Amino acid sequence: MTDAPTGPDRDAWLDIPALNAFLARSTDRMGPAISAALLKGGNSNPTFKVEADTGTYVLRKRPARAGVYGHSVEREFRVMSALADSGVPVPRTIVSCEDESVLGGRFYLMDFVQGRVSDDCTLPGFAPEERREIYRDFVSAIAHLHSVDPRAVGLEDYGKWDSGYLQRQMLRLGQAFAQEEPEDLDDMFWLIEHLPPMLPAQVETRIVHGDVRIGNTIIHATEPRIAGLIDWELSTLGDPTVDAALLPMPHNVWPTPINSFAGLDLEAWGIPDEETMVGWYVRAASRPMDHYPVLACFNVFRSAAIYHGVQYRARHGTRVSDQAEGFGAAVRPLAARARRMAEALRS
Known part of the structure; x- marks a missing residue:
């Protein structure tokens, strides 16, 4: 057997014999793994497509050196397992392992959902009418998630019930x-004080997903609808x-590693405008969005803070995405944008 790599390369490699030994003693829902390939994305948790003699699966693993933010693969497993029969589109979970000695980090396995994944929010390759339907179904899926009573699915202790989430x-x-190691990011410090x-x-x-974006969905292989909501590590x-x-x-926002709608002819592309998307959610969830402007500002700030963390981990050898530098470059303009939004709301 080839010796395991060391350093950051370890997160791009799986010990198949060790995985199979764990599977043999832990589940009868999946046969022995044959191969594993690192999938694109997964800026916090390395994600592998695993081929087994019983089918295709996905393994999400905590990195060997976890950073300050994220990496809660055990929470991902729990929330998707709880939502299995709720009508929220989630992959079927198989088994989880919190023993870090098995693969060098906690991990879990789930079914591989056949479909299309796009990190580009403009959904290139789709027809305009398909884009509109995909986004409408995406909004509906999130509204449905928010209709689920956490207590009814065994998630009453998944987070705090007080009003202090924000x-x-x-x-x-x-x-x-x-x-x-923040540098001269004055806008971030201003937002931390004034927001x-x-x-x-x-x-x-x-239940909140915490990282709602089209790149965290699996679009049905042939239909303009959402087949799976994925990447639940920030859920609570x-x-x-x-x-x-x-x-x-x-x-x-403007183009970053996750792209934006900046400069698009929205009608020609079939992309719903901001007001339409908010309206779809209000109607689907029967929930007002009176504070949307300040929440939008908070989310731009939040993205800047998270991207700063991705850059920090890259500098310290725990990068699991080749987009880490791009995320880091987005921090300063996102922080500036959030500050302008906040100052406009204060005026």
């Missing part, structure tokens, strides 16, 4: 940012309107 997010993001008093009170508590209990305010996020 305040905890601000505190956590600010603390993480301070630990990640918290502007945030609205939380009205209700629901919180304010559903914060999640919903992420849906039109590409309208509030």
Whole structure:
């Protein structure tokens, strides 16, 4: 057997014999793995497509050296398992392992969902009418997620039930940012000081995905609809309107590694405008979005803070995506954009 690689390369490699030994003693829902290939994406958790004699699966693993933010693969496994019969489109989970000695980090396995994945929010290769239907179904899927009672699916202890979700997010993001060797990012420090008093009170508590974007979906192989919501590492209990305010996020940024709608002829492309997307959610969820402008501002700031963390991990040898430098380059313009949005709301 080939010796395991060391350093950051370890996260791009799986010990198939060790995985199979674990599977043999842990589940009868999946046969022995034959091969594994690292999938594109997964900026926090390495993700592998695993071929086995019983089918194709996906393995998500905590990196060998985890950073400050994210990496909660055990939470991903739990929330998707809980949502299996809820009508929310999630992959079927197989088994999880919290013993880091098996593969060098906690991990879980789930079914591979056949479909199309696009990191580009403009959905190149789709017809305009398909884009509109995909985005409408995406909004509906998130609205349906927010309709699920956490207690009814065994997630009553998945997060806090108080009204402090946004305040905890601000505190956590600010603390993480301070630990990640910030440079002359004055806009980030301004936002950390001035944004918290502007945030609205939380009205209700629901399951939130935490990273709502088209790149975290699997689009059906032949139909313009969402076949799977993936990448649940930031999920918790919180304010559903914060999640919903992420849906039109590409309208509030310019091209970054996840792209934007900047400069598009929205009607010609079949892309719904910001007001339409918010309206779809309000009607599908029967939930008002009166505080959308400040929530949109918070989410732009939040993206800047998370991208800063991706860059920090890249500098310290835990990069699992070749887009890390691009995410880092987006921090400064995103922070500037969020500050302008906040100053406009304060005026």
